[in-house]
Amino acid sequence: MLVLDQERFDIVALVHEIADAVEMEATAHRITVKVGSGVSQPPVYVFADRRRIGQVVTNLLTNSIKYGREGGCTTISFIDMFDRVMIEVADNGVGIAEKNIPRVFERFFRVDKSRSREQGGTGLGLAIVKNAVILHGGTISVHNNDGGGLCFEFTLRA
Ligand code: ATP
Numbered sequence: 001m002l003v004l005d006q007e008r009f010d011i012v013a014l015v016h017e018i019a020d021a022v023e024m025e026a027t028a029h030r031i032t033v034k035v036g037s038g039v040s041q042p043p044v045y046v047f048a049d050r051r052r053i054g055q056v057v058t059n060l061l062t063n064s065i066k067y068g069r070e071g072g073c074t075t076i077s078f079i080d081m082f083d084r085v086m087i088e089v090a091d092n093g094v095g096i097a098e099k100n101i102p103r104v105f106e107r108f109f110r111v112d113k114s115r116s117r118e119q120g121g122t123g124l125g126l127a128i129v130k131n132a133v134i135l136h137g138g139t140i141s142v143h144n145n146d147g148g149g150l151c152f153e154f155t156l157r158a
């Protein structure tokens with residue numbers, strides 16, 4: 001669990017693979033997934049455990065689809081920070097109440113139990129996401145967007 005198998009890889013290609021894998025689910029919710037700046041998005045290399053970061057992106061993308069609004073959009077952006085890369089996963093769904101923001105990474109924490117139960121999760125996804133990012137020596141944070149929706153940001157070694 002604590003051992004990382006790190007290598008250099010293109011995080012943009014990984015995000016494209018995952019976006020393709022969740023496409024059916026996204027379409028069912030009429031949610032569009034946008035990866036970087038589209039076709040002109042250049043590769044972005046990180047040094048990390050590709051499988052573990054794949055789980056992180058899968059969790060964040062799946063959440064944005066499950067809790068996003070019908071007809072909405074999820075955007076994944078890559079920000080060059082010299083020795084780090086910041087990956088941003090933003091949706092335009094309902095977001096979460098400000099008072100719950102500090103709690104989203106807690107194990108078994110779920111906002112609006114009745115609505116969440118319909119979606120059938122356990123509340124472990126974000127706890128696992130945070131663990132994986134911290135294990136890589138990265139940071140992760142979350143905030144509500146000004147225009148509505150939730151935005152997760154995490155960093156990895158460039
Ligand atoms: P699991 O991921 O274990 O299947 P889960 O999705 O309920 O279950 P988390 O991924 O840890 O658990 O998310 C915790 C809670 O945070 C969710 O139940 C949901 O209420 C809220 N949440 C997570 N992502 C979003 C999002 N993009 N928009 C709105 N609410 C969200």
Ligand code: MG
Nearest residue numbers: 063121125126
């Ligand atoms: Mg989840």
